[in-house]
Each structure stands twice: as C-alpha cells, then as structure tokens.
Amino acid sequence: MALKLPHNLRSGKLILDVSNFNHLKSNHDTIVLSHFFNFSLNLILPGAVNLPDSLDDILQQKGSTVYFLKGIPISLLIEPDFLEAFCKRGQLYMMSHGTNIDTQDCIALLPPGKLVLNVTKETYESLGLDGKRSKFIKHGHNKFVVTIPLLDPNFVSGKKFYERVKWCFTDRLNLKFNMLACWIPPDDDILSSSLAEYFKQNNYRTVTAGLKKESKTRTGLKVPIVASSQPHSSIESCDFQEFFDWLGSVSSDCQDHVDEDCHMSFTPTPNYTVDSLNYNVKGFILPQTIQKILLELRTIVTQYRLKWSAMTIHGFTDAPVTWEMREHGFQYNGDNLYTYVVFPDDIYWLYTAVGSLDTWI
Numbered sequence: 228m229a230l231k232l233p234h235n236l237r238s239g240k241l242i243l244d245v246s247n248f249n250h251l252k253s254n255h256d257t258i259v260l261s262h263f264f265n266f267s268l269n270l271i272l273p274g275a276v277n278l279p280d281s282l283d284d285i286l287q288q289k290g291s292t293v294y295f296l297k298g299i300p301i302s303l304l305i306e307p308d309f310l311e312a313f314c315k316r317g318q319l320y321m322m323s324h325g326t327n328i329d330t331q332d333c334i335a336l337l338p339p340g341k342l343v344l345n346v347t348k349e350t351y352e353s354l355g356l357d358g359k360r361s362k363f364i365k366h367g368h369n370k371f372v373v374t375i376p377l378l379d380p381n382f383v384s385g386k387k388f389y390e391r392v393k394w395c396f397t398d399r400l401n402l403k404f405n406m407l408a409c410w411i412p413p414d415d416d417i418l419s420s421s422l423a424e425y426f427k428q429n430n431y432r433t434v435t436a437g438l439k440k441e442s443k444t445r446t447g448l449k450v451p452i453v454a455s456s457q458p459h460s461s462i463e464s465c466d467f468q469e470f471f472d473w474l475g476s477v478s479s480d481c482q483d484h485v486d487e488d489c490h491m492s493f494t495p496t497p498n499y500t501v502d503s504l505n506y507n508v509k510g511f512i513l514p515q516t517i518q519k520i521l522l523e524l525r526t527i528v529t530q531y532r533l534k535w536s537a538m539t540i541h542g543f544t545d546a547p548v549t550w551e552m553r554e555h556g557f558q559y560n561g562d563n564l565y566t567y568v569v570f571p572d573d574i575y576w577l578y579t580a581v582g583s584l585d586t587w588i
Contacts, residue, residue, distance in 0.1 A: 243467055244577040245458055248525060259521060260514045263337055264322050264546040269478040270506040271537040273450045278442055278506050279527055285519045286508060292419045293511040296406045297432040302396040304336060307384050313410050313422060314340050314377050321408040328545040334404055335547045340378035345547040346371055353400045372554055407436060407511045438510035448503040449494035455570035465495035471578050474537055477505060524569045539566040549581060
C-alpha cells in the first residue's frame with residue numbers, strides 16, 4: 228500500500244509504503260542497496276536506553292574503510308589496472324566531495340561500473356563527450372549529465388570508445404576532484420585498504436574518513452502510539468504524517484522546546500511516556516551497513532520488546548544520483564532521505580522523501 232502525502236514545490240515529495248518484510252514482493256533491500264551515497268543515519272528506539280552491541284558492531288563497517296582522496300584526476304579512474312582491480316571486482320563507491328550539484332562539476336562512480344559526470348555547460352562543451360541536459364536548472368546554471376559504462380565490452384584500451392574518453396579526460400580537459408571513496412573487496416582475504424594503496428602509489432594523498440557517532444537517551448519522552456496496520460488516525464493510533472513529523476523533531480532534538488530552527492514541539496495523540504534512545508551517525512555510510520542494521524532492527528524490536536523502532540537515512544544533498552542512478556539536484560533542499568519504521572509483527576512503514584524534481588523508484 229502506498230500513500231502520497233501533501234506536498235508543494237519547496238518541500239518536495241513524501242511517500243509512505245506499508246508492507247511486510249516477509250512479503251515476496253517486498254522491496255526493502257532494493258530501496259537500501261540502490262541508494263548509494265548516505266551521509267547520516269538516525270535510530271530512535273523507544274524503550275531502549277543503550278545501543279545494542281549488535282548494532283554497534285555493524286556500525287564499525289569492518290573491512291570497508293572509507294577514504295578522503297585529494298585532487299584525483301578522472302583520467303586515473305579509467306586506467307586499465309584501476310578498472311581491473313576495483314571496478315570489475317568487488318563494489319566501488321566514489322563521489323566528489325565539497326562540490327555544489329546545482330552550480331559546479333560533480334562526479335560519482337557507482338558499483339554497477341558507471342561513471343556519472345554532472346557538469347556545467349562550460350565543462351560539457353570543453354569535454355566533448357555525448358550527454359544529456361540536466362532537468363535541474365537553478366539561477367540560470369545549465370548542467371549536463373554524462374554517463375560512461377566502465378564495464379562495457381567496448382570500453383577497453385585500444386578500442387575507439389575507450390580511447391575517445393581517455394583523450395577527452397587528458398588532452399581536452401583534465402578534471403580533478405577531492406573524493407570520498409570506499410571499496411568492498413570480493414573476498415574477505417583482500418583488504419579494502421588496497422584502494423588507498425593504489426592512490427598512494429600514484430602519489431595522491433589519502434586520509435581515513437571515519438564515522439561520527441552521538442548517543443542520547445531521552446528520559447520520560449512522550450511517544451506517539453501507532454498501529455502497524457493502521458497508518459491513518461484513529462482513537463487507538465496517531466496519523467502517519469504527524470508521526471513522521473514527530474520522528475523528525477526527535478531526531479533533530481527539537482522535542483519539548485521551540486526555537487527558530489525547531490518548529491515541532493508537540494507529541495501527537497494518543498501517546499505514552501517511556502525512556503528512549505536517539506542515536507546519530509554521520510559520515511560515508513555504506514548501503515550494505517544500512518541493510519545489516521535494518522535486518523538487526525527486526526530482531527531487536529522482538530528481543531527488547533519494543534513497540535517499534537525507526538531508522539532514518541539522509542543521502543548527500545549534493546550527490547549526483549539518488550536511487551538507482553536517478554539524477555539528483557539540490558534545488559530548494561536537496562532532500563533524498565528515507566525512514567523505516569519496524570514493528571514486531573514484521574510489518575514496516577517506509578517513508579521516502581525526495582526533492583521536487585527528483586524521481587523515486
């Protein structure tokens with residue numbers, strides 16, 4: 228069941244899906260794994276006061292170190308040895324860092340072996356590769372999107388397609404970017420740090436980029452009562468839209484006080500009072516990490532006898548893509564986020580919010 232919430236141009240689009248993890252057509256894993264670039268994770272666990280050890284272990288992202296890379300030329304990303312070692316084996320995530328998607332050149336390298344360039348009109352014309360005009364235009368800034376299939380059989384050294392791209396990347400325009408990158412090896416015996424070693428051997432600086440974590444326990448928090456099978460308001464449960472707004476206020480620590488940045492200070496009715504854990508993580512969070520957390524939450528709500536748990540994921544606002552390589556733009560807020568509310572009966576609510584011009588799966 229999908230419910231579309233009221234929206235306007237500036238707030239973008241917000242959609243609710245109600246489903247069951249055990250349903251054959253449930254796409255909960257697809258939603259997570261196809262959202263490549265995630266910047267923050269928030270967990271709300273009413274009835275828990277400490278983060279379960281199992282979740283803490285998952286958030287270590289062991290075997291998948293994230294690196295900050297300084298001044299990487301895109302020509303290096305199509306070198307045959309790089310493609311062979313990291314694109315054809317394992318899963319590689321890379322995106323430009325510190326760039327504005329609406330007005331500057333941005334790039335991303337995705338696990339399907341696609342290199343996506345979201346560039347200005349000036350860069351596009353200088354680059355000389357075929358692309359398409361971006362649907363996002365802000366303050367007169369025209370952008371263009373070029374997608375290069377790195378695993379295409381014709382994209383090999385010596386063939387016309389490859390040599391054309393290489394010439395454009397080196398002779399016509401040698402673009403360089405600061406980047407965030409992580410490589411998940413195909414085998415546990417191979418270290419993810421092999422990616423950093425490759426760039427070090429080519430005389431580029433690499434710095435480990437860890438996750439920033441913050442845990443806060445709210446004592447006596449008023450928590451809305453929601454029924455897994457009844458998202459609409461009733462005598463026994465609050466409305467799903469009010470609940471979503473409440474989740475946002477708690478995750479941003481706006482509950483129980485009001486200032487110019489916090490407009491939500493109420494708890495929908497009916498509600499109850501309980502101690503609750505609010506756990507925040509920021510950094511480059513892998514889809515596989517989020518997938519493991521979602522699976523573990525299904526166990527935790529039963530093991531800890533929680534009425535529900537919620538996980539909200541925010542994507543990078545300036546990422547070139549959102550779900551399944553769909554083009555992304557900042558426009559008014561850069562929204563590309565989703566929230567899972569997990570119930571003990573294996574029903575889940577999935578809220579998905581995207582910008583006004585973004586498309587959803």
